Amino acid sequence: MSLFPLGWQHYLLGGLIIGTGTALLFVLTGRIGGMSTVFSSTWSYVVQRPFFQQARFVDSRSWRLVYAAGLVLGALVWWLGFSGGVREATAVPVWQLVVGGFFVGYGARLGNGCTSGHGICGLGSLQWPSLMAVLTFMATAFITANLAARWLS
Amino acid sequence: MSHQNRNLSGALATLAAGALFGFGLSYATMIRPEVVLSFLRFQDFGLMLVMGGAVMVVVVAYTLAPRLLARPLLDDHFHKHPSTWNRNTAMGAALFGVGWGLCGVCPGPAIAGLGAGNWDLLWALAGIALGALVQGLRAR
Numbered sequence: 283m284s285l286f287p288l289g290w291q292h293y294l295l296g297g298l299i300i301g302t303g304t305a306l307l308f309v310l311t312g313r314i315g316g317m318s319t320v321f322s323s324t325w326s327y328v329v330q331r332p333f334f335q336q337a338r339f340v341d342s343r344s345w346r347l348v349y350a351a352g353l354v355l356g357a358l359v360w361w362l363g364f365s366g367g368v369r370e371a372t373a374v375p376v377w378q379l380v381v382g383g384f385f386v387g388y389g390a391r392l393g394n395g396c397t398s399g400h401g402i403c404g405l406g407s408l409q410w411p412s413l414m415a416v417l418t419f420m421a422t423a424f425i426t427a428n429l430a431a432r433w434l435s
Numbered sequence: 436m437s438h439q440n441r442n443l444s445g446a447l448a449t450l451a452a453g454a455l456f457g458f459g460l461s462y463a464t465m466i467r468p469e470v471v472l473s474f475l476r477f478q479d480f481g482l483m484l485v486m487g488g489a490v491m492v493v494v495v496a497y498t499l500a501p502r503l504l505a506r507p508l509l510d511d512h513f514h515k516h517p518s519t520w521n522r523n524t525a526m527g528a529a530l531f532g533v534g535w536g537l538c539g540v541c542p543g544p545a546i547a548g549l550g551a552g553n554w555d556l557l558w559a560l561a562g563i564a565l566g567a568l569v570q571g572l573r574a575r
Contacts, residue, residue, distance in 0.1 A: 293481035296463020297488025303455030305496030306472035310448040312507035314516040317542040352453020357550030360461035372551035382538025383562020391570040393527020397541040408492030411520035419532030426536025427475035
């Protein structure tokens with residue numbers, strides 16, 4: 283049994299590129315580029331409740347959308363230029379994507395960060411609360427994924 | 436630089452940084468929920484290399500840039516985003532993990548995957564957006 287049955291180089295290089303994007307954003311604009319905030323800040327365009335009208339969402343909502351558009355653009359470049367042009371798809375059932383997605387969105391916003399916010403930016407700035415958050419979501423994700431593999435398939 | 440030019444160059448820099456992020460996520464196959472789930476089921480430890488590689492670069496940038504530069508190249512100050520450990524962080528992280536373990540999709544790949552034609556991820560994207568909305572409506 284191998285730790286990396288599909289090879290390891292693309293994982294490490296991909297991670298270094300992700301880090302370079304986050305680092306570039308900081309060096310050029312001073313911004314901290316976690317991804318989950320865009321899901322709250324974008325609601326501030328249409329939901330008037332005070333929670334969504336906080337300055338931290340309203341002031342950052344436009345650059346966060348540009349950053350998200352960049353994500354799509356970068357994946358498009360990879361797809362057209364490096365992947366052999368086969369459209370990506372997933373066999374994960376729709377209900378799992380929707381229900382799992384709901385908990386991902388709710389949890390990331392309640393906990394103020396996701397795999398990139400706590401995982402990359404939080405650990406990257408050496409903050410122990412982010413390390414605690416990463417260990418917590420890794421633990422519940424390990425349990426859920428293994429139970430789901432046993433019970434749902 | 437005029438204010439308008441600075442806004443434009445800031446937007447282009449943000450787009451380029453996001454594009455690197457999205458390219459890296461795709462190159463590392465993190466936009467495939469199956470690969471993420473195989474990590475969570477201890478079948479392929481690649482995700483540790485992705486996260487480790489990214490954190491290494493970011494540690495260097497976050498540590499050195501404010502020491503070497505008075506301000507970011509295109510703006511006037513370096514932001515800080517202190518994280519806190521409290522009930523909400525713990526509960527939020529735990530729920531995030533449950534959802535992540537169920538679908539294998541987190542916010543970055545949900546967005547980036549669309550650029551590679553993975554329309555299935557729109558379901559996850561809708562779920563995440565709805566979850567963020569409900570969180571905000573319940574918050575005080």
